[in-house]
Amino acid sequence: MNNALEVRNLTASIGDLQILRGVDIDVPFGEVHAVMGPNGSGKSTLCHALMGKSEYTVAGQASVDGVSIMQMTVDERARSGLFEAFQYPTEVPGVTLDDLTAAMAESNPDDGAYAEREGETTRLLSMQPFRSRFVNVGLSGGEKKRSEMYLLGVANPKMAILDEIDSGLDIDAVREVAEMVEAMSDDKIGILIITHYSRILKYMSVDKVHVMVGGRIVQSGGPEIADNLEAGGYTELQAANA
Amino acid sequence: MSPQGFELTAPAISGTNDAAWMASRRTEATSRLAELSMPSEREEIWRYLDLDFEPSFDSAPSGAGSAAGADEMLESWEGTVVTVVDGFIATEGVDSVSIAPSPTDTVAGTDLFSTAYDALAPGAAFISGEMLSDPVFVDVQGTNGATTFPGVHVDVPAGTEASVVVRYRSTSDAESVVVPRLTAEVGDNARLALTVIQDWNYATRAMGRAVINLGRDSGLTLSEVGLGAKIGRLHLDVNFIGRGSWAKIYGAYFGEDDQTLDYRYFMNHIGTNTRSDMFLKGAVEDDALSVFTGMIRIETSGQKTESFQTNRNLILSRGAAAQSVPNLEILANDVKCGHGSSVGPLDQDQRYYLMSRGLTPESADRLQVRGFFEEVISHIPHKGLAPWMRERINTKYITAQEEGRV
Numbered sequence: 001m002n003n004a005l006e007v008r009n010l011t012a013s014i015g016d017l018q019i020l021r022g023v024d025i026d027v028p029f030g031e032v033h034a035v036m037g038p039n040g041s042g043k044s045t046l047c048h049a050l051m052g053k054s055e056y057t058v059a060g061q062a063s064v065d066g067v068s069i070m071q072m073t074v075d076e077r078a079r080s081g082l083f084e085a086f087q088y089p090t091e092v093p094g095v096t097l098d099d100l101t102a103a104m105a106e107s108n109p110d111d112g113a114y115a116e117r118e119g120e121t122t123r124l125l126s127m128q129p130f131r132s133r134f135v136n137v138g139l140s141g142g143e144k145k146r147s148e149m150y151l152l153g154v155a156n157p158k159m160a161i162l163d164e165i166d167s168g169l170d171i172d173a174v175r176e177v178a179e180m181v182e183a184m185s186d187d188k189i190g191i192l193i194i195t196h197y198s199r200i201l202k203y204m205s206v207d208k209v210h211v212m213v214g215g216r217i218v219q220s221g222g223p224e225i226a227d228n229l230e231a232g233g234y235t236e237l238q239a240a241n242a
Numbered sequence: 243m244s245p246q247g248f249e250l251t252a253p254a255i256s257g258t259n260d261a262a263w264m265a266s267r268r269t270e271a272t273s274r275l276a277e278l279s280m281p282s283e284r285e286e287i288w289r290y291l292d293l294d295f296e297p298s299f300d301s302a303p304s305g306a307g308s309a310a311g312a313d314e315m316l317e318s319w320e321g322t323v324v325t326v327v328d329g330f331i332a333t334e335g336v337d338s339v340s341i342a343p344s345p346t347d348t349v350a351g352t353d354l355f356s357t358a359y360d361a362l363a364p365g366a367a368f369i370s371g372e373m374l375s376d377p378v379f380v381d382v383q384g385t386n387g388a389t390t391f392p393g394v395h396v397d398v399p400a401g402t403e404a405s406v407v408v409r410y411r412s413t414s415d416a417e418s419v420v421v422p423r424l425t426a427e428v429g430d431n432a433r434l435a436l437t438v439i440q441d442w443n444y445a446t447r448a449m450g451r452a453v454i455n456l457g458r459d460s461g462l463t464l465s466e467v468g469l470g471a472k473i474g475r476l477h478l479d480v481n482f483i484g485r486g487s488w489a490k491i492y493g494a495y496f497g498e499d500d501q502t503l504d505y506r507y508f509m510n511h512i513g514t515n516t517r518s519d520m521f522l523k524g525a526v527e528d529d530a531l532s533v534f535t536g537m538i539r540i541e542t543s544g545q546k547t548e549s550f551q552t553n554r555n556l557i558l559s560r561g562a563a564a565q566s567v568p569n570l571e572i573l574a575n576d577v578k579c580g581h582g583s584s585v586g587p588l589d590q591d592q593r594y595y596l597m598s599r600g601l602t603p604e605s606a607d608r609l610q611v612r613g614f615f616e617e618v619i620s621h622i623p624h625k626g627l628a629p630w631m632r633e634r635i636n637t638k639y640i641t642a643q644e645e646g647r648v
Contacts, residue, residue, distance in 0.1 A: 051598050078600035090595035094613025094620075100599060103609050107601045134613070151599060 002066035004029045004159040004190025005050075005082075010060035012042075012049040019045040021215035022060070027159065029065075030187035034201060035194050036226065037212035038234040043194045044087060046212070047163040051084045052077050065158045079108050081158030085148040085165055087194075092135035097127075097147065100135050101154050114154060121153030124183055142173035149180045160184070161192045166200040178203035198226040213241045248299050248358065249276040264340045264365065271360035275299070278354045290533045290565060291473060291504055295447060297355075297389050297419040302362045306330035307385030310413040315630055321377035321405075324367055328383070329390040331367045339395050340365025346395050347425035348453055355449040359391045359421045366393025366423060369406060374398065377405040377624075384446065387416035393423045396436070400429030400457065406436050407624055412443035412470070422450045430457040430484060434464075435623035439631075442470040444499055450476040458484030458513070465622040467631050468495030468503045468524075469638075475504040482509070482516035482544070493522035494618040496635050497530030497562070498642060504533045509551075511544035511577075520551035523618045525611065525639070526562035527648050533564075538579055539571040548578040555585040556614060558639070558648045604643055611639045 005027040012020040019042045027033050037043050049058045052074040062069050069077045092100070105114035122128055127150045136144055145165060152160050162181065166174045182204050185191055193206065201209075201223060209226050211219040213234065218241050219225060250272060260268060280296075281288040306327035316323060325332040339346040347366065349356055369378055374396075382392045398404040408424060420442065428434045434454075442448050448471045456462060468474050480489050495503045503526075509518040524532045536551040555564035568581035588610055596606035615635050619628050642648045 053594055073603075074594060074597040075600055075602050075606070078598055084598055086595065086598075090591045092592050092596065092610070092613055094616030095609050099609065099612075100596070103596075103605050104600050107605050155600060 001029065002063075003027060004065060005192065006061070006063045007050070008061040010046070010049060010058065010062060012045050012056045012058045014055055014057070019215055020049060023212075023215070023217055025192070025210060025217060027190035027192055029158070029190050031207040032181070032185055032191040032193065032204070033208045033210060034206045034226065035192060035210045035212050035217075036196070036198065036229060038238060039196065041212045042215040043212055044163055047084050047161050047194060050077075050082065050161060075107065078155070083152050083155050083157035083160040085145070085152060085160065085162040087164035087167060089136045089144045089148055091137045093137055095135050096133060097131045097135055097150070101151070104155065111156075113156070117154050117156055121150050124153065125150050125180060141168040142170075142176065145169065145173070145177050146180070149177070149184065152184060157189065159190045159192070161194065163194045164196065165193060166195055166197065171199075174200050175203045198230045201226045211237060213237050216241070247276045248278060248354070250300060250361070260340050260365075261342060263345045267345075267360050271357050274352075274357050275354075275361050278357055281353050287477070287506060290531065291475065291502060295419070297358070299358050299362060299389055301388045302390065303328050303388045306332050310383055310385075315409070315627070316379065316381060318626065319379045321379060322373060324369065324378060324380045326367050326380060326382045326392050326394070328385055328388060329392045330364050336373075337368040338365030339368045339393070342368060346397070346427075347393075347423065348455060349423060349425065349451055351451060355421045356451055359393070359423050359451070363391035363393050363421075363423065366395040366425065368395055368397070370397035371399070374402065374404040374406075378407070380406065380408045382408060382410045382422065384412045384418055384420055384442065385414055387418045389419045389421070391421045391423070394425075396426040396434065398426065398428045398432040398434050401431045402429070403433040404435070405624070406434065407439070407627065408436070409439040409441060410448065410470075411441045412446055415443055415445060417445035419447045419449070422448060424450070424452040426454040428454065428456050428460040428462055430460060432457065432460045434460075434462050436462065436464045437622060437624045437627060438464070438466040439627070440466065440468045440470055440474050440476070442474065444470065444472055444501065446471050447473040448475060449473070452476060452478040453481070454479070455481045455483055456487035456489065459486040460484060461487070462489040463623045464489060465492040465618075465624075466495075468493070468505070469634055471501065471503070473502050473504065475506070477506040479508045479510060480518065482511045482513050482518065482547075485513040486515045487513055488517040489519070490621075491518065491520045491522075492618050492621045493520075493524070494615050494631065494635065495522070495524040495532060496638050497524070497526040497532050498528045498638055499530060500528070501530045502533070503530070506535050508537045508539065509549055511538070511540040511547040511549060514544060515546045516544060517548045518550070520553070521618060521621070522553045523555070523615060524553075524564060525556040525558055525614070526564055527558035527639070527642050529561040531563050531565070535567045535569065536581070537569040537571065538581070540574045540577050540579070542573045545574045545576045547574065550580045552582045554583070554614070556611065557585060557587055558642070608636065608640060608643070612636055
């Protein structure tokens with residue numbers, strides 16, 4: 001069986017600035033992984049490089065469910081089953097969440113189940129009041145994350161990368177986000193959580209933790225790695241990989 | 243190539259039914275017309291316009307062409323319909339201001355087009371009194387290539403509410419010059435919801451003039467949608483005469499081909515405690531040009547005025563351009579004013595975000611354009627017209643996308 005996500009020797013740079021220096025990650029279907037790392041380690045770049053944002057020069061291999069995404073445009077990657085929940089979801093004034101999901105369905109006519117998933121995810125995340133509001137406009141930090149999780153549910157991806165899904169949230173909101181991620185998780189999806197802090201991992205279980213320092217994964221293992229980081233911070237790992 | 247003087251060889255308007263004030267205004271304007279030439283593009287107010295054409299005032303018709311029937315918009319209209327064809331009132335029972343006992347409109351324009359209007363307009367449709375108990379749709383049609391002077395005057399009595407739509411359209415492809423005038427008097431404590439739809443054909447040069455006077459504690463909600471015309475000009479004055487008067491002004495315009503859409507909006511705050519909000523959004527593609535000049539003028543008498551203007555423009559093709567010029571002229575010392583203006587391409591972050599949701603780039607851009615205008619269209623007081631406006635604006639963009647023009 002294919003992995004939901006396979007990344008091999010992924011490098012990414014902006015201009016002369018090398019940010020990713022060869023990243024390898026496998027996320028099997030049905031698993032939730034976390035990438036942790038200090039600021040500037042390349043966590044968000046990993047998200048955008050995989051999504052295909054045009055600012056980055058990217059090399060290496062990445063595939064979703066065995067299909068290489070490296071030559072695909074951003075929207076092709078999305079329709080191939082890759083989803084990125086943004087750290088700072090972009091405001092789209094004048095466009096409601098319903099307008100957006102309608103356009104998602106229209107852009108992907110082979111998938112006839114959008115309406116059904118809108119209904120289900122609306123109930124699951126209590127989204128009804130948000131669907132007629134403009135996308136991300138005037139939403140609180142927690143509401144934006146909820147809106148991203150709603151779009152994840154509607155898009156029904158094979159692989160979801162959640163960039164700093166817990167940043168800027170108070171502790172109740174972090175717990176809610178963790179519950180939403182758990183609710184979305186099943187054996188048809190791989191999930192990668194990008195986070196600076198280990199606190200979200202207190203409210204949900206992950207199968208594996210990868211530590212990113214200086215554009216590389218320097219350590220991978222079970223959830224206990226997060227506990228060690230909690231105690232010792234990133235300083236030691238940064239020094240060892242400088 | 244401005245000809246010197248526009249002497250009328252055969253005045254088309256007999257004016258035999260004119261009230262005295264109208265007759266003397268007509269005579270005076272006719273003689274002034276002989277002295278006037280085309281305005282100069284060197285004057286700020288005419289800058290950006292290609293005035294290299296000769297309006298043929300002698301071609302002003304002596305009667306209406308045949309009126310076109312109701313289109314979809316009129317069929318779904320619930321209210322009164324007044325038809326004006328080639329400048330003449332074509333609906334029975336609607337009076338012309340030309341027979342009103344006292345002067346109605348207060349346009350003080352002395353330029354060529356205003357003067358030609360004064361000399362040659364048969365007389366504006368007088369929308370007032372009983373007629374305003376229902377919403378009124380004024381369907382202004384141009385049928386041929388003649389130079390015409392359609393007028394509409396709305397008189398909202400004190401303490402009443404009125405709802406008026408004025409829609410300009412061509413019923414042929416003929417190249418023509420039209421000089422529309424729209425005036426309104428909003429009485430004390432009265433409300434006017436006014437929507438103007440400019441939908442002339444792309445061969446029409448429309449040199450529009452509008453003046454709206456607001457009485458004490460009166461309110462105006464004005465929205466304008468600019469779609470058509472080769473030159474679509476609207477020079478608007480809103481005069482906040484009565485204390486406590488206010489206006490909310492929304493505009494949406496979309497230029498393509500070689501269209502020029504030229505908006506000159508003047509908010510003249512004369513009374514104290516008056517308030518104006520202008521919010522206009524436009525897009526241009528192909529070789530189109532849009533101009534928005536918003537002038538907020540606050541007289542020494544206009545203390546406690548609050549006045550804001552925002553104008554945002556999308557440039558969708560390399561050959562297109564938008565001029566956005568906010569101006570303030572403040573003579574009072576206790577006021578609040580603000581303005582914002584922007585001109586730029588579609589937002590790259592929005593495109594990336596929408597594409598990351600699986601939307602094709604074309605679909606992402608269409609959604610962004612639609613959202614851009616939605617912020618204006620959702621505020622238009624005549625909600626029933628909003629679907630039509632959305633459809634027309636989005637079709638312009640989608641067609642250009644399909645033809646590879648954007």
